[in-house]
Amino acid sequence: MKHLLATTTALGLTLLAAAPRAQGQTADRKTAISLYGSAFQYKGNFGSDYWNWAENKYSPGISINRYLSPGLDLALSGNYVKFEKSFAAGAPNYGSNFNTNVVNVNLGLKLKLLKEDAFFRPYLLAAPGVAFTSREGTFNGNGQSINLDNDELQFDLFGAAGLNFRLSDGVALFVQTGQHFPLSANIDGNPNRDDNSIDDRYLQHTAGLTIAFGKPKDTDQDGVPDRKDKCPDTPSGVQVDENGCPLDGDKDGVPDYQDKCPTEAGTAAMEGCPDRDNDSVRDGDDECPDQAGVPALRGCPDADGDGVADKNDKCPDTPAGTQVDANGCPLVLDSDNDGVKDDVDKCPGTPAGSRVDANGCPLEIDPAVRQLEQPIRFETNSTVIKRTSYGTLNKMVQALKDHPEYSLRIIGHADSRGTDEYNQGLSERRAGSVKRYFTGKQVDPARITTEGRGESEPAAPNTSKTGMSQNRRVEFKFEFYIPSAPQP
The missing domain is CATH 3.30.1330.60 (OmpA-like domain)
Known part of the structure; x- marks a missing residue:
């Protein structure tokens, strides 16, 4: 029996492995099973073993828990323990002994403190129920010897305080201490009773594992239940934070999966990329990132509007509408197609087909x-x-x-x-x-x-x-x- 607690813990871990999708008992996972081991300490008319760990009686237990609200659970638990004691020579009740099996079934409310996702949560438990006792033994005292052999069913009052440790989304470890008051129960068989009907009672010190089952609703399949998901329509496969929202590493308001510059804070208009000069050309594509320019010239300015960036324009003051070459300088044209460029053509309106001299003028009058x-x-x-x-x-x-x-x-x-x-x-x-x-x-x-x-x-x-x-x-x-x- 002394190794019962370790055995129970191992059993709980085995069940956890068998239920990998289980998560902590919450509004999404409303049903949980607790497996535990308990140490019981008797107190009655033959004396008290309270806090005497050498007199512990060990046994397993199980409970089924149902989530009611963020601060309240319903718990149905079942326990078995065997109390036994013999009084040796010289004891006041020499020759007395008892061997009593007790089965408890309790249904109670658990008041949970702190937040649901806290690592540890204290709680209080009030769980009335029934206690079935089956007693055998002998009582010697008062000049008489009484043979003890009877079964009884009593109303049991049980109250406890505990601490729940959240190990993961699937498992919690808990420790708990409480006291049972089986009303009018006579666990040790001593006929000398108190008037308050609670002279026989016992402490129960418990440690165990709680495993919650079920699957929360998660519409976008991002691993965050809809109840907690602040971004319930996240596209499939996108990494999310604890609130179910897409990750945004540079905190610029543009999710990483849509951010063309995920390591640099930018703007939504630039798909998450920065634009220092606000010319609608992202810095990574902007050849003049500190001067507002035009998209057609990769973000560089063009003061005279001739289509040549100022940094490449050798004629920056070209009049509007002037055709220019790659250097931004006016093109030397031949408007009348006479083979003489306009800049040296002294007769720019020569009719097509006319023979001209070096000045662009016709060689002969009609x-x-x-x-x-x-x-x-x-x-x-x-x-x-x-x-x-x-x-x-x-x-x-x-x-x-x-x-x-x-x-x-x-x-x-x-x-x-x-x-x-x-x-x-x-x-x-x-x-x-x-x-x-x-x-x-x-x-x-x-x-x-x-x-x-x-x-x-x-x-x-x-x-x-x-x-x-x-x-x-x-x-x-x-x-x-x-x-x-x-x-x-």
Whole structure:
């Protein structure tokens, strides 16, 4: 019997191994079985063995427990013990002996203290029940000898205090001490009784294992019961904490299984990755993590908006809309496809297919336009255009409108009458008069060049009226329009 407690513990461990899915008795695991061994100590009319460990009587026990609430359990327990004692010579009751088997069945309430998941939980137990006693023996005293042989059933009052140790989710170890009061029981058979009917009673010191059975509801199968699960819809296979929520190692509010940067605190918008400059490009992909930029340039800024990051832009102030090369500098284009780049093309509007020189200007004027280069004549000392010249001039106006790439040089002349200085001024005024005619016809003044040659280039000798009439003239020469060239 002395090895009963160790045997009971071994039995409990065996049952635990056989029920690996068992968990601690909780609202999810409401039924539990306790296996235990007890040491009993008798007290009666023959004296007290209380706290006399040498007189312990050992026996096994079992209880079935049912969870009622976080602080209350219902327990049905059964115990067996055999009390026996003989009084040797010289004892007051020499010759007396008793051998009493006691079976207890108790149903009680266990008041649990502290929290359900605490490592140890004190508790109090009040468990009324019945005690069946079967007694044999002999009583010697008062000048008489009585043979003891009877069976009795008494109402039993049992109260205890204990401490429960939570070893794992499946098993708890408990120790408990309580006292049984089987009312009117006569365990030792002594006929000399007290008036209170509780003169025979006994202590029960218990140690054992409690195993809870059942399976809690766990909708998302993460190992945390729904009752405790603060994240009940966690996807299958995701690691969770004790509250059933996905692990978040960097504490940024983005679960590790969704976090693209699980070791760096970030933002939900960046899938858990940091973005120091708040430009919507995660730092790991951002080539300029400390400067707000644009996603298209891997997070680098582009001040002039030309599509080239500032750090690579050799022309950072390019006007908006300008086509640029890989260095952010304006592309050198050939808008009129004449083979001369715009930056050196002095005739950028040359018609397609025209032969051009190194300046991008056509090599020759249209012959039909050249035929219009007919001089007009003036009266002596006059700058007034003759009406007979309007037709010639209007044809040249139309040619300029048809050919925006052309310009017109107007050259004034004079006959030999008067001084050279006067004739020079007169030739310039004649050229200016004709220019005003063209500008009056909405021809851009920039396309009209004027000059005066005085009497220096006569078309005929000034020795006759006819010759001098031919020298009072304005001549024309079509050229290619170069906007950058200065116009007089």
